[in-house]
Amino acid sequence: MQLTIIAAIIISKRKFFELRSEFSHHLEIYTDGSKNGIRTAAAVVAPNSVKTVRLPDNASIFTAKIHALDMALDIIRHERSKDCVVFSNSLSSLQAVESCKVENPLILKILKDHNQLINSGKSITFCWIPCHVGIWGKGDADITAKAGLDVAISNIRFPVSNLLICVNQLCVKKWQQLWNQCTSNKLYSVQPDIDFSVSSSMGRYDSVLINHLRIGHTRLTNSYLLKGESQPVCEACRSPLTVKHILVDCTCYSAARQRYFGVNTLKDVFENVASRNIIAYVKDISFYNRI
Numbered sequence: 001m002q003l004t005i006i007a008a009i010i011i012s013k014r015k016f017f018e019l020r021s022e023f024s025h026h027l028e029i030y031t032d033g034s035k036n037g038i039r040t041a042a043a044v045v046a047p048n049s050v051k052t053v054r055l056p057d058n059a060s061i062f063t064a065k066i067h068a069l070d071m072a073l074d075i076i077r078h079e080r081s082k083d084c085v086v087f088s089n090s091l092s093s094l095q096a097v098e099s100c101k102v103e104n105p106l107i108l109k110i111l112k113d114h115n116q117l118i119n120s121g122k123s124i125t126f127c128w129i130p131c132h133v134g135i136w137g138k139g140d141a142d143i144t145a146k147a148g149l150d151v152a153i154s155n156i157r158f159p160v161s162n163l164l165i166c167v168n169q170l171c172v173k174k175w176q177q178l179w180n181q182c183t184s185n186k187l188y189s190v191q192p193d194i195d196f197s198v199s200s201s202m203g204r205y206d207s208v209l210i211n212h213l214r215i216g217h218t219r220l221t222n223s224y225l226l227k228g229e230s231q232p233v234c235e236a237c238r239s240p241l242t243v244k245h246i247l248v249d250c251t252c253y254s255a256a257r258q259r260y261f262g263v264n265t266l267k268d269v270f271e272n273v274a275s276r277n278i279i280a281y282v283k284d285i286s287f288y289n290r291i
C-alpha cells in the first residue's frame with residue numbers, strides 16, 4: 001500500500017503557503033486533537049464540513065490525532081473532489097500510519113479506509129505542518145478540537161494501552177490508602193508517601209545505600225541479628241547503633257550533620273534532604289563503605 005506523506009521542513013508561514021499553492025486544486029482538510037485532563041477530542045475542518053468528537057475519557061492525545069485523520073478520510077469519502085490533502089500537526093501520527101503499525105486498531109482502520117478510497121479513484125496526500133509554523137493554535141481545527149472537549153462522549157474504541165497511565169495511578173492511590181492504615185509500621189514514619197523514586201542520576205551503590213537507610217536496615221546496624229551477636233554501639237557515644245541514631249540522634253555527629261542538612265526527623269531526612277547530601281554526610285563520618 002502506498003501512502004503519500006509529506007513531512008516537509010516548513011519553517012515559516014510563507015513556506016507553508018508556497019506548499020499549499022501546490023495543492024491549489026485539492027480539497028484541503030485540517031485535523032487536530034485536544035486534551036485537557038482526562039478529556040480528549042478530535043476535530044476535522046474541511047471547506048464544507050466541520051466535525052468534532054469527544055473520545056472516551058483517558059484516551060491519549062496521540063489517539064485523538066490518529067482518529068482525526070480517520071475523520072478526514074470519512075469526509076473525503078463523501079466529497080466529490082478527487083484530489084485531497086490532509087494537514088496534520090502530528091508527525092508521530094503520520095509516521096505511525098506510514099509505518100503501518102496495524103497493532104493499533106485505529107491505524108488499521110485508517111489503512112483500510114485509505115486503501116478503499118484509493119481504489120475508488122481518490123488521490124490523498126497527508127502533510128505534516130509543525131505547530132511552530134503558526135497556522136495552528138488560531139486555526140479552526142485547533143479551536144474545534146478544544147470545543148469538542150465539552151460535548152457528549154462518543155462510543156469510539158481505542159487501544160487499551162491508553163489506559164495504562166490511569167490504571168497505574170489507581171494502583172498507586174489504592175496502595176497509598178492501604179499504606180495510610182499502617183501508621184504503626186516503623187517505616188511509615190520514614191516514608192508516608194509511597195510515590196517516591198530515588199534519583200536515576202545516582203550510581204547503583206548510592207541508590208542501594210539510600211534505600212537501605214530508608215528502610216532502616218543496613219549491614220552495619222542489623223547484621224548482628226543474623227550472626228546472633230549483640231547489637232553494635234556507636235563508636236562516638238556508645239549508644240545502640242541504628243540508622244536513626246546515625247542520621248538524626250547522635251549528638252557527636254550533629255556538627256557534621258549540620259554541614260549537609262538541618263532536620264531532626266527521619267521523615268524530614270528522606271522527604272526534604274537531597275540524596276546526595278545524605279551520601280555526603282555518611283562519607284564525612286566514615287560510614288559510607290560500612291553501611
Ligand SMILES: [Zn+2]
Nearest residue numbers: 234236237250
Ligand atoms: Zn552516637
